[in-house]
Amino acid sequence: MSARTSDWLPRARPVPPGRSQTVAVLDIGSTKICCLIARLRPQRQAVEHTGRSHAIEVVGVGHQRAVGVKRGAIVDMESAERSIRMAVDAAERMAGVTVESVIVNVSAGRLASEHFSASVEVIGESVTDGDIGRVLEAGRTHTVQRDQVALHSLPIAFSLDEAGGIRDPRGMVGGRLGIDMHVVTAQAAPVRNLVLCVERSHLAVEAVVASPYASGLAALVDDELELGSACIDLGGGTTTFGVFAYGRFVCADAVALGGHHVTMDLARGLSTSMEAAERIKTLYGSAIGAGSDHRDTISVPLVGERDHAGTNHVPRSQVTEIIRPRVEEILELVRDRLAATPFSALAGRRAVLTGGASQLPGLVDLAERILGYKVRIGRPLGVDGLPESGRSPAFATSVGLLVYPQLAAIESHQSRPRVVRPGGGYLARVGNWIRDSF
Numbered sequence: 001m002s003a004r005t006s007d008w009l010p011r012a013r014p015v016p017p018g019r020s021q022t023v024a025v026l027d028i029g030s031t032k033i034c035c036l037i038a039r040l041r042p043q044r045q046a047v048e049h050t051g052r053s054h055a056i057e058v059v060g061v062g063h064q065r066a067v068g069v070k071r072g073a074i075v076d077m078e079s080a081e082r083s084i085r086m087a088v089d090a091a092e093r094m095a096g097v098t099v100e101s102v103i104v105n106v107s108a109g110r111l112a113s114e115h116f117s118a119s120v121e122v123i124g125e126s127v128t129d130g131d132i133g134r135v136l137e138a139g140r141t142h143t144v145q146r147d148q149v150a151l152h153s154l155p156i157a158f159s160l161d162e163a164g165g166i167r168d169p170r171g172m173v174g175g176r177l178g179i180d181m182h183v184v185t186a187q188a189a190p191v192r193n194l195v196l197c198v199e200r201s202h203l204a205v206e207a208v209v210a211s212p213y214a215s216g217l218a219a220l221v222d223d224e225l226e227l228g229s230a231c232i233d234l235g236g237g238t239t240t241f242g243v244f245a246y247g248r249f250v251c252a253d254a255v256a257l258g259g260h261h262v263t264m265d266l267a268r269g270l271s272t273s274m275e276a277a278e279r280i281k282t283l284y285g286s287a288i289g290a291g292s293d294h295r296d297t298i299s300v301p302l303v304g305e306r307d308h309a310g311t312n313h314v315p316r317s318q319v320t321e322i323i324r325p326r327v328e329e330i331l332e333l334v335r336d337r338l339a340a341t342p343f344s345a346l347a348g349r350r351a352v353l354t355g356g357a358s359q360l361p362g363l364v365d366l367a368e369r370i371l372g373y374k375v376r377i378g379r380p381l382g383v384d385g386l387p388e389s390g391r392s393p394a395f396a397t398s399v400g401l402l403v404y405p406q407l408a409a410i411e412s413h414q415s416r417p418r419v420v421r422p423g424g425g426y427l428a429r430v431g432n433w434i435r436d437s438f
Helices: 077-095 129-140 188-200 211-219 222-227 259-270 274-284 316-340 363-371 393-406 426-437
Strands: 021-028 032-042 054-065 101-106 112-121 148-160 163-166 176-187 204-210 229-234 239-245 248-255 297-301 311-315 350-354 374-377
Touching: 021 054, 021 077, 021 188, 021 393, 032 077, 032 393, 054 077, 054 393, 077 188, 101 188, 101 211, 101 393, 112 129, 112 148, 129 148, 129 176, 148 188, 148 204, 148 248, 176 188, 176 248, 188 204, 204 211, 204 393, 211 229, 211 239, 211 248, 211 350, 211 393, 222 229, 222 239, 222 350, 229 316, 239 316, 248 316, 259 274, 259 316, 274 297, 274 316, 297 316, 311 316, 316 363, 350 363, 350 393, 363 374
Parallel strands: 021 101, 101 204, 229 350, 350 374
Antiparallel strands: 021 032, 032 054, 112 176, 112 248, 148 163, 148 176, 229 239, 239 248, 297 311
């Protein structure tokens, strides 16, 4: 199968540059499902975040514990559908609107990156928007494996004859225009099941976005996007990461471990329930121990006991001793995957941590030791209306899904049929993206 749009895989329509629009997004994770409804209002210039054509104001928030989702994949259609309905209903009631369609994320399906080049002959003496559209169309025909689907087809850089690394070739003289492409792929079955589950909730899916792409759009500042940075999203069942450089999303990968595995380790190691283990992780967990941890004790309800009839008392240091090996394993896997990519040098030895599991105390210090990068916690940037709890790194992917339709025109897939207005259309949007971005 080719990277050409699958009949069942929807593609986002870019937000009209000068028009307000209400957008709903659905962040489906292994531990929580979050729905955000936001109003996007045109802004003349993105002061803090280049490329954002609209200001974002969240007007509805709904989140629900994820049931029927494991490692980002749907494993129980009815339970997952119920969780989705409840999250969307809460957001609708807060916003006072009815949601008919959503943009959703995907972290399952073995996210991976492929890179390739395409080229076309330049018609005329200099490069026009038409030439750019044709080379993007040529890039779309790249093939992926039969059981995979192309989630994103993103341009990295243009070339003209022997000159490479060109950002905006329009108006330049040359004979052959080339493009370097980044295609994000995933296994088709998990993505299709995700779309079907959302559609069973009586919602149309506008687009499916890779989680590390969305997280980076929300949490990275312009300098990090330009100079290079890795965005590592530590979710409940999976850890996804992407590399951004020169303002581009250039690499994606995933590790099938996350914060939920830390909770399971605690439940087993302390002989307690998953609920109690999650509470202990939240209140007392740390990736790096403190000197007083062996003196501080915590009460641990034994599994199967009610009303705390059976309680064990353990030193806080024991909690850290259980947590740290799993966190080290996750970070080491990410480090090794990053090192194996040809784009690791572009990360600039900088990493931004997002996702609910990134809030573990001591994680930044441990990540810096293992990755050898300068590390910070990434929170969603440039959005109004979020409650205080929504400004945490756990909501980075959700907010990134609100940013995505403002940048969707850069992708090289065909848009759905639409009314063409003067100055509009796909090629004009590509031209506007190049002009606004550079």
